[in-house]
Amino acid sequence: MPHFRTLVPAATVIALGGVLALAGCAPLAGSDAATEDAADGAAAVVDVAEQNTVSSQRLSAATAATAALAHCAADDLGSVSVAVVDRQGELQAFVRGDNAAQHTVEASRQKAYTAAAFGADTSDLVERADENGLHRLPGTLFMPGGVTVTVGDASIAGIGVGGAPSGVDDQSCAAAGLAAIADEIAG
Missing domain, CATH: 3.30.160 (Double Stranded RNA Binding Domain)
Structure with missing residues (x-):
């Protein structure tokens, strides 16, 4: 051969x-x-x-979304939408409360993305966005109602709520979603 x-x-x-x-x-x-x-x-x-490989962590987003909506409903703020996105802004979970207006759908997603992308709660970013003109960034919304989900120092996701009477209420509901998954994140 x-x-x-x-x-x-x-x-x-x-x-x-x-x-x-x-x-x-x-x-x-x-x-x-x-x-x-x-x-x-x-x-x-x-x-x-x-x-040279980077790993990423993800969470089970449905728990965060339903907990945030439940918190809003318990406070009689049921007309909200809740979005959970990963670090890149891809939608992982979404729930829309009874009678939530159409604009709340995109507002919740944009708040979640803004929190995830900047690694900070949107309520903490409002002033910074005003000073630096960040409002012009496509797909972002610098209003209270988005919380970042972190593991260590890394932002891995964002939870956004839109539609409550005030941004403070949106922020409170998003924080409740984060609290519901705190054990999962710490684990």
Whole structure:
């Protein structure tokens, strides 16, 4: 049987935009040295990848959303919407209270995103937004009613409430959603 040589070394490492991958297929059969070199190269790539991998934490968002809505309903503020978004602003959970107006849907999502993106409660960001013109950032809403969900120093999500008679009430309901998942976050 003829013996063929590969043109690409078995364990060539290629860096593309910071992502490492092995190039070349399997080493030639019967070549113990090539097999060992490929295994060493693969192990090196795995080590580098593990050192340069970022993990993200997520929460079970439904608990936060329903707890925030329940808090508003208990305070006779049931005409609100509650949104929970992840760090990137993707909607994870949403509940709309009875008689909540249409504008509360987007307001709750924007407050949640603003809290998650800036890693701070929106009530704490109002003055900063006024000073720096942050109001112009698309998809954000710098009004009370959004709370950040953090693990350690990292913001992992945001809870936003819109539709209560005041931003203070929205903020209180969002904080109740955060309190409902505090044990999950601390765990």
